[in-house]
Amino acid sequence: MxxxxxxxxxxxxxxxxxxxxxxxxxxxxxxxxxxxxxxxxxxxxxxxxxxxxxxxxxxxxxxxxxxxxxxxxxxxxxxxxxxxxxxxxxxxxxxxxxxxxxxxxxxxxxxxxxxxxxxxxxxxxxxxxxxxxxxxxxxxxxxxxxxxxxxxxxxxxxxxxxxxxxxxxxxxxxxxxxxxxxxxxxxxxxxxxxxxxxxxxxxxxxxxxxxxxxxxxxxxxxxxxxxxxxxxxxxxxxxxxxxxxxxxxxxxxxxxxxxxxxxxxxxxxxxxxxxxxxxxxxxxxxxxxxxxxxxxxxxxxxxxxxxxxxxxxxxxxAWTHDGWPVVSLLPWAGTAHERAPQSAWPADAGVLEGTWDVLDLAADPRSVQPTTRTALAVTDVVAHGAGRFAWRWDDGARAEAVVLPASDARTGSPTWTFSALDDRGRTVAGVRVTPTGVA
Missing domain, CATH: 2.115.10.20 (Glycosyl hydrolase domain; family 43)
Structure with missing residues (x-):
């Protein structure tokens, strides 16, 4: 009541x-x-x-x-x-x-x-x-x-x-x-x-x-x-x-x-x-x-x-290079724990390397979906600056993405998240798995 x-x-x-x-x-x-x-x-x-x-x-x-x-x-x-x-x-x-x-x-x-x-x-x-x-x-x-x-x-x-x-x-x-x-x-x-x-x-x-x-x-x-x-x-x-x-x-x-x-x-x-x-x-x-x-x-x-x-x-x-909104998969942890301003966001495709916890939001959007731990299988990467990238997934789909700074509460470490929108209607997001204390 x-x-x-x-x-x-x-x-x-x-x-x-x-x-x-x-x-x-x-x-x-x-x-x-x-x-x-x-x-x-x-x-x-x-x-x-x-x-x-x-x-x-x-x-x-x-x-x-x-x-x-x-x-x-x-x-x-x-x-x-x-x-x-x-x-x-x-x-x-x-x-x-x-x-x-x-x-x-x-x-x-x-x-x-x-x-x-x-x-x-x-x-x-x-x-x-x-x-x-x-x-x-x-x-x-x-x-x-x-x-x-x-x-x-x-x-x-x-x-x-x-x-x-x-x-x-x-x-x-x-x-x-x-x-x-x-x-x-x-x-x-x-x-x-x-x-x-x-x-x-x-x-x-x-x-x-x-x-x-x-x-x-x-x-x-x-x-x-x-x-x-x-x-x-x-x-x-x-x-x-x-x-x-x-x-x-x-x-x-x-x-x-x-x-x-x-x-x-x-x-x-x-x-x-x-x-x-x-x-x-x-x-x-x-x-x-x-x-x-x-x-x-x-x-x-x-x-x-x-x-x-x-x-x-x-x-x-944040906004992709072609003007679509995306969000971090990790909640905001406050300015003391995040990288700012956007000019400090990654401009080098090297940030995409390593292991990520990845989720296809479109696969089962009405459930609590688990992520998959994997490397990003991407090619033809184009860096637009300030965290904006374009790439091609291994199935040929073309995506526009943003890599965002975040703080991972699981490890207490700064890390990166990404969200990518592709031309097949998918939204794929992930969190980079990072050793404690490594950005």
Missing amino acids: TTTDPAAVDLDTASWGADHAHDPTAVRDDDGTYWLFSTDAYAGGPVRGGVQVRRSSDLVTWTFHGWALPGVPADAFAWTGAPGLWAPEVVRVDDEWRMYWSASTFGSRTSAIGLAVAPHPSGPWTERGIVVTSTHDGIVPGTSPHGDGPPNAIDANLVVDGAQHWLVYGSFFGGLHALELDPRTGLALGEAPGVLLARRPADVEGALEGAYVLSRPGGGWALIASWDSLFDSYHVRVGVASSVTGPYVDRLGRDLRDDEGADAGTFVLTGHRLPGGPGVRAPGHAAVLTEQGRQYLVHHARDAEAPTQHRVETRLL
Whole structure:
């Protein structure tokens, strides 16, 4: 159960740290403190509503700060009956911080996205109003559905494209949409549901949600979203487009709006297990933090052995030479343990030598896949600089890759990870097996 009454819940939040953070998003304030906002969720008992807030100095160790709001806003509760708030999105617009939150109940599309504003991520947060709503049996009168059903008004993402602001939102039941916002107020300017961006067929229950759209180096946009069930098979895929409103396609050119059975989307992150390490199950609902020349994928994941337990994880994100996002297979360990800046990333193909723990993300993306310890069988290697490479796999497939710095918690050593996207739709990632103390 959940509750909006703080007095009714006795939670030991001081011990939570990164645990119990679901659908997270992170921002950085002017003083360098990171703030994490997440769904009202707690694996193990009742939880109060109002959007969980944590803070950190390094994106690694998190301290529970409290709740952004005193509970579910009255208008959202009246519409949805939601006992808690989901999937907050926090963005700075000029001198104002805006938090878009979702109110809903599991399995229903009677939902609402609302907006609160604050002078600082720590608050105080003030309600500004409801942005968009949906109902389970049909959308609000005056709007028109896309596809074979209306979208679900949850999982907000604010995208700023010059003078235009867009709310990217939606989930199961109708796909992902982009609705134009008034930049001045942050409230809806266009007519709901907006422009269809992506959807999946009914035979997989339309299992697609948690969208995040970000600009690509050199122009255009990437849409990162989560496929399948948040309980056990969540994983992250991407499509790219020249416009915020699409059309988004994957690396094989498949349109993410195609709901005729094509399982489109290029893999970014899936469940996995490195030798000697914990199993990562159902990573997903990712946001991207951009700061100080770096980008990070911030997402939740579940323990392979205890799938009801969830936590926030952060991974370094980079772009291939041809502009596709990839992430490290190892979580971010903090600036004290990582090589920076990107100019220090490898430019010599010699970094590819040695033994690697390797994973084909596309092989079985819905499971906790084990890695294979092997040498990289690559030829025709081209170094683009700053960690960017192109090569040919031994089966002839051509790949674009990024080699990223990382810290291996299994050995306590700095090492390298890579992620490679090839022209056959595969994403292959790995961690170099390195003796302790050897970079």
